[in-house]
Each structure stands twice: as structure tokens, then as C-alpha cells.
Amino acid sequence: MWAQKAKSKWGTQALEERFRRKFPHLRILRIDSESVADPSHAAFGCIAHLNEILTQYDLVIASPSLETGVSIDIRGHFDGVWGIFQGVQPVNSVRQMLARVRETVDRHIWITEWGMSVVGNGSTSIGGLLRSQHVATQANIALLSAADNDDYSYVDQNFQPESLQTWGKRGSVINVEMRRYRESVLAGLVEDGYTVIDAVDADDDESGAVIESVKAASEELYTAECKAIADSPTISDSELKKLLDTRAKTKTERHQQRKAELSRRYEVDVTPELVEKDDDGWYPQLRMHYYLTLGREFLTNRDAKRAKAQLEAGENSVWKPDFNKGQILPAVLLLEELNLLQLLTPDVKLRGTDEKMVEFKALAVKHRHVIKNYLNVSLSEKHTPIAIAQKLLAKIDLKLDYVGRLGKRENRECVYRFVAPDDQRNSIFGQWLNRDELFLSESVSVTNNISTTTPVIDTTPQDIPQTLTPLESPTIQGWKGLKLKMRLGLDSVGKFYQQLVSKVGEAVGVADGEPFWNGYPGQWQVWVNFGSECRSVVCDWLVAV
Numbered sequence: 001m002w003a004q005k006a007k008s009k010w011g012t013q014a015l016e017e018r019f020r021r022k023f024p025h026l027r028i029l030r031i032d033s034e035s036v037a038d039p040s041h042a043a044f045g046c047i048a049h050l051n052e053i054l055t056q057y058d059l060v061i062a063s064p065s066l067e068t069g070v071s072i073d074i075r076g077h078f079d080g081v082w083g084i085f086q087g088v089q090p091v092n093s094v095r096q097m098l099a100r101v102r103e104t105v106d107r108h109i110w111i112t113e114w115g116m117s118v119v120g121n122g123s124t125s126i127g128g129l130l131r132s133q134h135v136a137t138q139a140n141i142a143l144l145s146a147a148d149n150d151d152y153s154y155v156d157q158n159f160q161p162e163s164l165q166t167w168g169k170r171g172s173v174i175n176v177e178m179r180r181y182r183e184s185v186l187a188g189l190v191e192d193g194y195t196v197i198d199a200v201d202a203d204d205d206e207s208g209a210v211i212e213s214v215k216a217a218s219e220e221l222y223t224a225e226c227k228a229i230a231d232s233p234t235i236s237d238s239e240l241k242k243l244l245d246t247r248a249k250t251k252t253e254r255h256q257q258r259k260a261e262l263s264r265r266y267e268v269d270v271t272p273e274l275v276e277k278d279d280d281g282w283y284p285q286l287r288m289h290y291y292l293t294l295g296r297e298f299l300t301n302r303d304a305k306r307a308k309a310q311l312e313a314g315e316n317s318v319w320k321p322d323f324n325k326g327q328i329l330p331a332v333l334l335l336e337e338l339n340l341l342q343l344l345t346p347d348v349k350l351r352g353t354d355e356k357m358v359e360f361k362a363l364a365v366k367h368r369h370v371i372k373n374y375l376n377v378s379l380s381e382k383h384t385p386i387a388i389a390q391k392l393l394a395k396i397d398l399k400l401d402y403v404g405r406l407g408k409r410e411n412r413e414c415v416y417r418f419v420a421p422d423d424q425r426n427s428i429f430g431q432w433l434n435r436d437e438l439f440l441s442e443s444v445s446v447t448n449n450i451s452t453t454t455p456v457i458d459t460t461p462q463d464i465p466q467t468l469t470p471l472e473s474p475t476i477q478g479w480k481g482l483k484l485k486m487r488l489g490l491d492s493v494g495k496f497y498q499q500l501v502s503k504v505g506e507a508v509g510v511a512d513g514e515p516f517w518n519g520y521p522g523q524w525q526v527w528v529n530f531g532s533e534c535r536s537v538v539c540d541w542l543v544a545v
Helices: 012-022 047-056 091-098 126-147 161-179 181-191 204-231 237-244 251-266 272-279 282-292 296-313 320-325 329-337 340-344 355-366 368-375 385-396 425-440
Strands: 028-031 059-062 081-085 107-111 400-406 413-418 483-488 505-511 516-518 523-529 534-538 542-544
Touching: 012 028, 012 059, 012 204, 028 047, 081 091, 091 107, 091 181, 107 181, 126 161, 126 296, 126 320, 126 329, 126 368, 161 181, 204 251, 204 272, 237 251, 251 272, 251 282, 272 282, 282 296, 282 329, 282 385, 282 425, 296 320, 296 329, 296 425, 329 340, 329 368, 329 385, 340 355, 340 385, 355 368, 355 385, 368 385, 385 400
Parallel strands: 028 059, 081 107
Antiparallel strands: 400 413, 483 505, 483 542, 505 523, 516 523, 523 534
16 A cells, blocks of 8 residues: 555656566555556556456555445455555544455554654644634735736635534544554554554565666666657647546556646647756746736736635635645745845855845744745744745755855855756746746836936947846946935835735835846845845846835
8 A cells, every 4th residue: 555656766667667577476466546547457447346467466556545435344365464654644634544454364564653744834733724814815816906906805814614613623633643643543543442562673685686776667667758758759739638637547648648737837849858947846936936926917817716716616705725835925925024035045055144135034933933834834943044945945946055064164154156047947937937928918027127317327328228138247336325215115125014015115225236137036135224134136126216
């Protein structure tokens, strides 16, 4: 009883491959969400006839597709049930799965100590879970009302309160159990009448050999699958819709569908590397980075469109957990308030004791509850500034690279710097930008558009192209000390407080240096001193006063 994906080291596909190699004489059946829906597979449609079909096999490898709703009443055929539980399923689901075989044969299980998934913000109290959803919904609606310049007061926020209460009760129980996963599963099994006996630890050499063989089978399978998806023929929109509407699909058809989905999601050529990165959760990370930088002006429209679709489907009511999950604006505003992009200036060495890093940590720790609620990142005073930066940068799939320990022997510090990865995201962002501009049916300039009342550069107008690209970076002088006005608001940067973004307005600061081209987010930036803080600001937001 295992996971299904080819990428999973202990998944059904990897284990099937390993056992076929080791025991070629065995009759093996794999039952998972793909095999039961594949007309060419022996497990196709088997769920309704398990008691007749399973007697034809010596070894059955099943995913959580056999978690509930089936009863295996065969007697004298199987001599054991084996399970590997890595903390994805709720505790009750583990118990249900182990009970599918009704005969009282031994159960052999491995259970991770802590679970991997949580409900909502992970709170272990009903009040904590529900309160986080209420606050998030109110914040999201207020943000949309201000950013979209529309009235959302008609939204019914009290949709199915009994269901939400039940969600909170069950969710808090799951979150408690996930913190003590192994302990909770074993306690539940004892409650079900099982006698729990600790197994003798396997020899290190023997267990190591098993792990390596399973890992090798998994890597081989997954590499082949990624290549098969990338090499699949391109299909039309109508063909994709047909596949999406079809439940029974062969492996070839699943590969075609996956490639078509990836092609439309990223709008670049699908490669094996892209397939793997998408499996690792790259899309939400990349999307966050896009809306934090180049796609910022399109975020309001994106969130408003999604919200209105949910309101239309729910007749002006929203199911809070789904509504909150679909909104990105609060998370982006939070990262803006933390000024996360200041860490992405190339070749700037960062130390944990740097003043701006100390301030960065203080601000992050101050808003740690909001960060947990909107970004699902846990922070505490114990974390160093660099550790906090790495946790938050991971939300956009970036990191600070370790340079070394620099300084005098008695006072050496770990030093880091940002190095832009070569991962094709710039090309993807360009495609997304073109898509969003086309969707809005208007021409939007994404390069700097600085309005000044006095010349601030030392070149003649003829020397300066109207549109600057990353390859065109004229020497800019005369900025330091220039009084600048920065627009504050939901269309640019926002102030994120404990529950809500506060106000829209203007702030006046003084340039603290010359503008520099930050090629990674694709923006001109300048350091501006606002009296209480010094912040890097995109030049699109500046006007000389």
C-alpha cells in the first residue's frame, strides 16, 4: 500500500519494477489511480471485482485508491499485508487501508514519525483554524475591493457555517495527529484490536541494498516517463479537451495530456527537465515570482477574475478555505512589505549581522503569524536572518549561495550572495507577460518610465532609446540627493499589517544612490531613503519633485 507516482521512491510503480526484477516468477498486479483507468492494464476496472481478480495474483501492490469502499474477503490466499506510510494520508485513512483485507493475517508496517501534510495553517485548535480563515477572507475581500475598485460588500461570508465548523473540528484533529503521526497510527491500531509488536531492525548493509535497488528502479522509471512526456506529439485544444473529459486513458494518452497541460501552463517547449520541475511544485513558486515582479500589474485582475468566478458559482457565497487558497495578492503584498527583492541584487555579499539583514529578520519575526497564515512558512526568533531569507526565497524557488567564511579569524562570518539561476524562468515570464498584455487588450510598457522636471542623466536625448532592455543600460548620474515621490498602493507596493493592508497614498524620499539595472527581476531600481528606512524601489514608481 503505497503512493502511485513514478517519482516516488516507494511508489507503486517503483516497487512493481523492483519486484519484477527480483522475483520474475511472481504474478504481480499494481492497483493505483492510473492502472485502474487504463484500458490496456490488467487492473482496469478491477475495483468492482476484487475478490475474483486478486486470487489470480501472488503480489498486489496498491496505492490509497484502495483506502475505503472495498472489502477483500478472500481467505487463505494472502499471508500478509505490508504498508509504507510516509505521512501524507490522515491517520484514519491508514487504519482504513490496512483493514481492506478482512482475513486476520499479519500486518507489517513502517510509519514515519511526523506527518507531511496539514489542514489550513496547521493550527491544532478549532478556533485557530477558523479564525485564520475568517481573517484571511476579510483581508482578501478588502484588498480586492480597494485594488479592483469594486464593491464586494455583497459577498456572503457566512456560507454553510455548520460545514465550516465541521471542517475546523476535523482539520484540528488531523493537524494534531500529523505532529505525532507514528504514535497516533499505532494508538489507533491498538484501539482497533491489533497487537503491536516492534520489528527487529534490519541489518544496515541489507537495508541499504534494498534502498539502493528501489531508488535505482524509481530513477530509471521516472527518467523514462519524463522523456516520454516531452517526446509526446503535440495535440490541439479540442484534443486536449477530449482527453480531459475522458476518464479511461492509456499511458500514451496520459503523456499527451500532460505535455499539453505543461505547454499551456508554461508556454515554452516541454522538456524532461520541465516535467520534473513541475512535479516538484515549480509552478506556484514561479507564479509567485512573476506576480511579485514583471506581472505585478496583472495580479489584481487575476485575483478578481478568480473571485468573481467563485462568487458566480456560489451565488454570491464563498467557501472560505477555497476562496482564500485562490488569492495570491496578500502573499505578494507581504513579500513586498518584507522587501524580499532587496536580497536579489547580484554580487552583493550578505552577512547575518548586516544592518539590513537584522532589520529584515525583525520585520519577518514581527509578522510571523501572518507569514504562517499566507505563506505557510514557520519563523521564530531562533532563526538567523539568513535562514529566514532562505525560507522566504524558497517560496519563489530562489536561494542565497554560500560564499564562505570571511573576516578576521576571531570574527569570521558566513557570507552569502545571490546568483541568478539558469532555469528558463525569464523566457517563461516573457511568455506570460505577452499573454497577460494580450488578454487585457492594451499595450503595457514593462520598462522604466521615469518622469522628471530636471535632467538627471548625462547623455543627450538622442542617445537614449525610448524603450530600455536589459542589454541597454546607459550611465545614469545626478540621482543622489534627488527628492523623489513613490506611489504607494495596491498597484505597486503595500503595507501589510497583522491582519490587513492599511492604506493607499504617497511617500516622499531622497535617492540614496544611482539607479542600477537588476537584470534578474528585469527592473531598474534605486535605493530611496524615506527617513525611517532605506528601500530599493522600482524606477517605474518614481517621480522627481
